[in-house]
Amino acid sequence: MSGHSAYQPQSAFMKWLESRLPIAGLVHSSFVAYPTPRNLNYWWTFGGILSFLLVAQIVTGIILVMHYTPHADMAFDSVEHIMRDVNYGWLIRYLHANGASMFFVAVYIHMFRGLYYGSYKAPREVLWILGVILYLLMMATGFLGYTLPWGQMSFWGATVITNFFSAIPGVGEAIVTWLWGGYAVGNPTLQRFFSLHYLLPFVIAGVVVLHVWALHVVGQNNPTGVEPKTPKDTVAFTPYATVKDGFMMVCFCLVFAWFVFYVPNYLGHADNYIPANPAVTPAHIVPEWYYLPFYAILRAIPNKLMGVLALFGSIGILAFLPWLDTSKVRSARYRPLYRQFFWIFVAVCLGLGWLGAKPAEGGYVTAARILTFYYFAHFLIILPVLGFVERTKPLPNSISESILAPSGATK
Amino acid sequence: MTATSAEPTRRDFLYIATGAVGAIGAAATLVPLVAQMNPDASTIAAGAPIEVDLGPVAEGQIIKVFWRSKPIFIFHRAKKDIDAARTVDWHTLPDPEADDARVKKGHDQWLVVIGICTHLGCIPLAHQGNYDGWFCPCHGSQYDSSGRIRQGPAPKNLYLPPYKFVADSKIRIGEDETSKA
DSSP states (O other): OOOSSOOOOOSHHHHHHHTTOTHHHHHHHHHTSOEEETTOOGGGGHHHHHHHHHHHHHHHHHHHHTTOOOSTTTHHHHHHHHHHTSTTHHHHHHHHHHHHHHHHHHHHHHHHHHHHTTTTSTTOHHHHHHHHHHHHHHHHHHHHHHHTTOBHHHHHHHHHHHGGGGGSTTTHHHHHHHHHTSSSSOHHHHHHHHHHHHHHHHHHHHHHHHHHHHHHHHOOOOTTOOOOOSGGGEEEIIIIIHHHHHHHHHHHHHHHHHHHHHOTTTTSOGGGGSBOOTTOOOSSOOOOGGGHHHHHHHHHSSSHHHHHHHHHHHHHGGGGHHHHOOOSOOOGGGOHHHHHHHHHHHHHHHHHHHHHTSOSSHHHHHHHHHHHHHHHHIIIIIHHHHHHHOOOOOOOSSHHHHHHSOTTSOO | OOTTOOSOOHHHHHHHHHHHHHHHHHHHHHHHHHHTTSOOHHHHHTTOOEEEEOTTOOTTOEEEEEETTEEEEEEEOOHHHHHHHHHSOGGGSSSOOOGGGSSOTTOTTEEEEEOSOTTTSOOOEEEETTTTEEEOTTTOOEEOTTSOEEESSOOSOOOOOOEEEEETTEEEETOOTTSOO
């Protein structure tokens, strides 16, 4: 895609630099002149919000490490030290803990946006798969970070999650001992989780670079799902997308701040303010809210190995989505049937999340089984079949036609 | 086919030798990088056998001791607990095992199991559930008075630790009859 204007260094210094390292030109062509579809709506602003949150998590995380002690005997007290003694420690920690939740809020909106508008379809398969990898890395990072305060939920969450690997036939127990560095979750486990929790955000940052690179090769999708054809279909990234992203980012930060300042523990668990006790499992053990749908899938299957496979499969199946959806039309705007199934799928995911927080008994398990079946059926039955049977609406000839056409045309 | 396959040169030899030594070196380097994550010497030393005096454990009582950071349940079973464990047809259980295979001969009243749910590692609660044994609060697995899985997602019975009777009312956890004294 051609840019709206090429970068012309003005000062003598910038000319000197540009002929040696063309970094200003790269930034200009990627974030200033870069052509974006002129019909992007606010659902397209969450990539920018996620970038902001990644930086915010890294900054608050680096500060927390200056005051935190990664040792089983001292971790819990050092977190209380941060909350009570360190200047603004309470704020930094609440920003980091709630920032993780906000990160998942934003990524779920970002992913459902991609599902609704078919952003995973050719030629954006690699872009989408990089996104699935980022999501997996986020889940791993969130889990590792949650163990660090070494409260009851930290300890038992770590125990349950690492035990997933004991489901592997034959070598499972050896792998779990290796992960723990002991005969149970203990200090060696905490120290290695801390090391990895510090590492993974930088791995995420690296994959984000690949994600943005892939995005800039294939270009952004847009609400019509029709590729830009003429310069009339696009506007320059700056100021148009920059301002739109910035506005939404500020609105998002208002919600973030509301959580941090008014209900900082709403998304956490009271049990995690009890120091880790290897002798007592909390009566009601639940993961953080952003893992609940997958937890419900795990518990819905009465067989340990199959339950763990279903849990990983429910995430892994996303990587195959570009080939499971057989429809040629991208946007749900022009797919009347898919649009209904999309909203059912959203409801199923929310339902699984609700069930994941309920005790694993009676009607809850039955409901979780039905929804788990539907979750997989959506990808393995509904999407492949829909591409063949659905009568899609006519697509506009171009982006500009879809928004500049006289009223009464295809909306 | 072009006629390039002449005599091997010294560069061919260097190419193969460099690649082979490099690959062996990389594989050997991986060993310490991976092995450092396994339990270290101090963790293994702290996992030595322990002795438990069973004298103070009343009938019907379940005590919890720690060996290798794992809770060990020691259940002084009453006659009704033993009978309940033995009248059931164990061939039909999810993980079929006879009760007398889970206790030491002549010490039928003592059940010694590792108190970790075989599902995902939570600690089951004693004297709860429908089978007079344990109930796991995490995902609802239920164990009977022999520590066998009866209901729920756990695939296996509660594991038995290695242990032996060193006196009539004293056991040593961490080694069994086959270990060298």
